[in-house]
Amino acid sequence: MNKTVDKKTLRSVFWRSFALQGAFNFEKMQNIGYAYSMIPVIRKLYDKQEDQSKALKRHLALFNSTPAVTPAIMGISAAMEEQKANRPLDFDENSINAVKAALMAPLAGIGDSLFFGTFRVIAAGIGISLAKQGSILGPLLFLILYNVPNFAMRIWDLKYGYKVGIDSLEKLQKNGLMEQIMSIVGMIGMMVVGGMVATMLTVKTPIKFSMAGATVKIQNIIDQIIPNLLPLTVTLLVFWLVRKKVSMSKLTVGVLIAGILAHLIGIL
Secondary structure (H helix, E strand, O other): OOOOOOOHHHHHHHHHHHOOOOEEEEEEOOOOHHHHHHHHHHHHHHOOHHHHHHHHOOOOOEEEOOOOOHHHHHHHHHHHHHHHEEEEEEOOOHHHHHHHHHHHHHHHHHHHHHHHHHHHHHHHHHHHHOOOOOOOOHHHHHHHHHHHHHHHHHHHHHHHHHHHHHHHHHHHHOOOOOHHHHHHHHHHHHHHHHHHHHOOOOOOOOOOEEEEEEEEEHHHHHHOOOHHHHHHHHHHHHHHHHOOOOOHHHHHHHHHHHHHHHHHHOOO
């Protein structure tokens, strides 16, 4: 008999999703909160402790997105775990994290715009105007105007994510399109990582020298050859060290020390 994720299990995921950032860390960000939210699904679908352990470790991969829209991804993950539990030999478990990685950045862009850039600003504007007049309605309205759409979005996201996940996965499995989707998802993931390196990591060198009475800046030359070459080089170096099994704590301390020394010497 096929195992399914029932409404009670999804409700547990919903309430646990509020703890998404409860154990935020700079190594894998919201991964612990995500894994915690998926525990009811894992317990529902897998009887053996070994299978539960593998599923839990699977959801400890790096994850970071807007909390209000994350239940949509959790719903899809629940649907994919359901397929994995019912078809352990045919279903590629790596696709679960690949889909998570592909969805977290696009949904974060939507979620940040809606909740941090729109709802929170409007709610704060109304709340502050009333609070300045000494009205208790100020903070109350802020909490209501921000959290009502937050709750509604979480509920709808989780239900819709699970439903879409089930329907889509069945069609993809029948048509044999899963491998093509996985290839596309992988490329999107690499594009997201590349975009993050180019926009979020700033590494520049102030080195310059005089030639024929003109000042030549090394950074300008590098930018003309390949823009953002230094951030890319640092990223590839850190990635190489990760592949060499260097611990994340050593990497973090090492990067901080190297950055400070490079700045003191005057090369970065």
